[in-house]
Amino acid sequence: MIFKKFKLPVYLFLIILSISCTDEVMEVDRPEGNILIDIGDSLTAGAGGNGTTMSSVTSQLLGNQWLVKNMGVGGENTLTIGARQGGIPMYMKESIKLPRSGFFVKIPSGLFSVYNDSIVSPLIKGNGGINPCYVDGIKCKLIRRHGNYYIGRTDSSSSEYVTQPNSIINTSLSKETQGIATIFIGQNGDYSTPMDFLNQIDLFVEHKGDENVIIITSHINGTTELVQPIREKYGDKHIDLKEYMSTQAIYDAIDYGLLPDNGTYPTAEDLNGMNNGYAPQSLISNGVHFNSIGYELLGLLRYQRGIELGYW
Known part of the structure; x- marks a missing residue:
């Protein structure tokens, strides 16, 4: 399922944008199991976002009744991430x-x-x-x-x-199986075929012990061939970030006031990239990583998908 148009009140966006987002979460009383763990590489860690990450954005939206843990580490491939998560x-x-x-x-x-x-x-x-x-x-x-x-x-x-x-x-992370897990892996290898990639994702999910997961595939190497087996097996639990970024993201950024609605965006460079299946340059900080606006959109996208799945 592609991200459906999701409108938040302007005041909530202003709050989100005005807060210096970090992944530190205050210890408060919260219902047992209200835990969201984000597992992945530098895209999960938030490289290029100047402190804004998928985790920090979703954490602000969920509020202090949820504990959000960012377990992204830059440069790691699927097998190294799997070693941390415990599935492999x-x-x-x-x-x-x-x-x-x-x-x-x-x-x-x-x-x-x-x-x-x-x-x-x-x-x-x-x-x-x-x-x-x-x-x-x-x-x-x-x-x-x-x-x-x-x-x-x-x-x-x-x-x-x-x-x-x-x-x-x-590892310690391998013992953390409660709540919801976001599995955002694959940008750095190490898998040989689409079915090999799916099999590794299955091991992550099997180790968690339930299917309370959201699986995100990369906006760079999330090709149709690679994504298809995951989409077929996991359905709405899967977010095709390449499809979203190359079709809808820039327009959501304008609708949410993250970019000005004055005809400046999308730029010609944005449209050229999108026409070739890439994320618009206005949302990218370097060749791979998002800027703060890109991570704002990713956090909102994942938050909305959690609503649709009944996770929060």
Whole structure:
């Protein structure tokens, strides 16, 4: 389903635009389960938005009865994000000795995905819910230094522990399965075919334990071929961001007062990009990431879809 025209009162938009949006949320009493977790890469993190993100915009619309967590980390591919989320865990090939506490041990050959034994590379641009992590039930911290990974236990013990070969590293994020999850992955690979991509998304959803999800495909590489299997399986739980950005987004920006309604927009450059299936340049900060207006629209789009799905 394409985004339906959704009008908010002008005063609400003024409030949203006047607030310096961050992803910090005050602790207040809220109904159990009113949690929204946004999982993805730099597009989820909000790169280029000068503090405005999909998460911060939707958080303002939902109000303080909801806890919105932005778990976007720049540069990560689907397998590294899956390692953080828990649907596609990561593991250490070697058996290593964990000292009693306070000492980090190098993981000799790095971290690998259980999906296809590919190397995964977390912690390059952010934690994103990895720590504390758990190995064989032992609470640990995973760190990256000079391209190598180290792990150390954070609980005290009277003896060292030797891990089993191929031990899984379970993240903190992997334990967060309540509420609603937005899965916004795929811009950075790592999948070989549309069905491979769908299978990985299925593992994210399976790990969550229910289908209270919204799946967003990229405005850059969300081709018809890639998106079709996801649309067929998940229906209205899927947002085709490429279609929305190349057809409707610029007009919504004008209708909402995010861009002036004086004939200036869409620009000729905007229209040229849209005619070729791309997001209009007026909503982009660089080749991939949105500016604050683009993220405002993305946050509103996702909020409206949650209403349509009965999530909030």
